[in-house]
Amino acid sequence: MRYIAEPNRYKEMKYRRSGRSGLLLPVISLGLWQNFGGVDVFEDGRKTMLRAFDAGITHFDLANNYGPPPGSAETNFGRVLASDLKAYRDEIIVSTKAGYDMWPGPYGDRGSRKYMISSLDQSLKRMGLDYVDIYYSHRPDPDTPMEETMMALDQAVRQGKALYVGISSYSAQQTRQAAEILHQLGSPCLIHQPRYSMLDRWVEDDLLDTLETLGIGCIAFSPLKQGILTDRYLKGLPADSRAGKPTGTLGQEHLTPDTMEKVEKLNLIAGRRGQSLAQMAIAWLLKDERVTSVLTGASSMAQLDNNLRALDNLQFSPEELQEINAIIVT
Numbered sequence: 001m002r003y004i005a006e007p008n009r010y011k012e013m014k015y016r017r018s019g020r021s022g023l024l025l026p027v028i029s030l031g032l033w034q035n036f037g038g039v040d041v042f043e044d045g046r047k048t049m050l051r052a053f054d055a056g057i058t059h060f061d062l063a064n065n066y067g068p069p070p071g072s073a074e075t076n077f078g079r080v081l082a083s084d085l086k087a088y089r090d091e092i093i094v095s096t097k098a099g100y101d102m103w104p105g106p107y108g109d110r111g112s113r114k115y116m117i118s119s120l121d122q123s124l125k126r127m128g129l130d131y132v133d134i135y136y137s138h139r140p141d142p143d144t145p146m147e148e149t150m151m152a153l154d155q156a157v158r159q160g161k162a163l164y165v166g167i168s169s170y171s172a173q174q175t176r177q178a179a180e181i182l183h184q185l186g187s188p189c190l191i192h193q194p195r196y197s198m199l200d201r202w203v204e205d206d207l208l209d210t211l212e213t214l215g216i217g218c219i220a221f222s223p224l225k226q227g228i229l230t231d232r233y234l235k236g237l238p239a240d241s242r243a244g245k246p247t248g249t250l251g252q253e254h255l256t257p258d259t260m261e262k263v264e265k266l267n268l269i270a271g272r273r274g275q276s277l278a279q280m281a282i283a284w285l286l287k288d289e290r291v292t293s294v295l296t297g298a299s300s301m302a303q304l305d306n307n308l309r310a311l312d313n314l315q316f317s318p319e320e321l322q323e324i325n326a327i328i329v330t
Helices: 042-054 072-091 113-127 146-158 172-185 207-214 257-272 277-286 301-312 318-328
Strands: 015-017 024-026 028-031 059-061 093-098 132-137 162-168 189-193 217-220 293-296
Touching: 024 028, 028 042, 028 301, 042 072, 042 301, 072 113, 093 113, 113 132, 113 146, 132 146, 132 189, 146 162, 146 172, 162 172, 172 189, 172 207, 189 207, 207 217, 257 277, 257 318, 277 293, 277 301
Parallel strands: 028 059, 028 293, 059 093, 093 132, 132 162, 162 189, 189 217, 217 293
Antiparallel strands: 015 024
């Protein structure tokens, strides 16, 4: 049956400007890092993507190596785009990245111009696109001059293969350097994608202040710390969880007694707020207006809907923030 998008899809979603750019992003975006690869059930992923768009999520975040296997998330997204979302392409923000190992030999990894441009060409082919909206350097490469990596991003824009460029997992100092180079080249840095959650607050040391000063947006990945900041592990280790799967990306060593004690306490606060722990964890990130969007994954439509209900309560009292802070900084 032909897909027709929900007519009221923009009614409930909130949008924030990415830094000082003209681009608005939904405060919750859909990341395709997990659950959308070749090893997953395609129809489940398709339904989740369409549910996301129906809820006003206009931003779909990918990378060349997302899967598994690498590249398969882009391929599957391209299939959904062709079969269901093609008519809505101008309403959608598609991002992809390059920076991790992708193919054999010396040109399939890191940050060289050769790798960055070749990778983007491959990504566009897998997704069936002429351009992506945002192209990222997925991680800094200590062995490649920053100028070369940033020139590759600028080249992508000038060739019409990307509208905007961004960086991911760069330190505050590296961000300042990258932003200055991109400014001189004429392709300003739109956004930074750091790892950020209640249990992983490194960006608060200097990065968020740097992004605000430079007028760069921030989109947080792993806001639930790969499922730890949910009620999923409070009663043990589910076999289908990321920590329970042999190929999962979350090691059981992260589920320490100290961490789980914090999770249990946070879960109690979430309950008092009328939220799930996942909803509170997303809302906690969005309390800071410098956070443009939060990247959430979803293994099902139900999980996506649960995450979206975080928008029902984004306000925290000073007492709640103090209690939360006392838990997560110990």
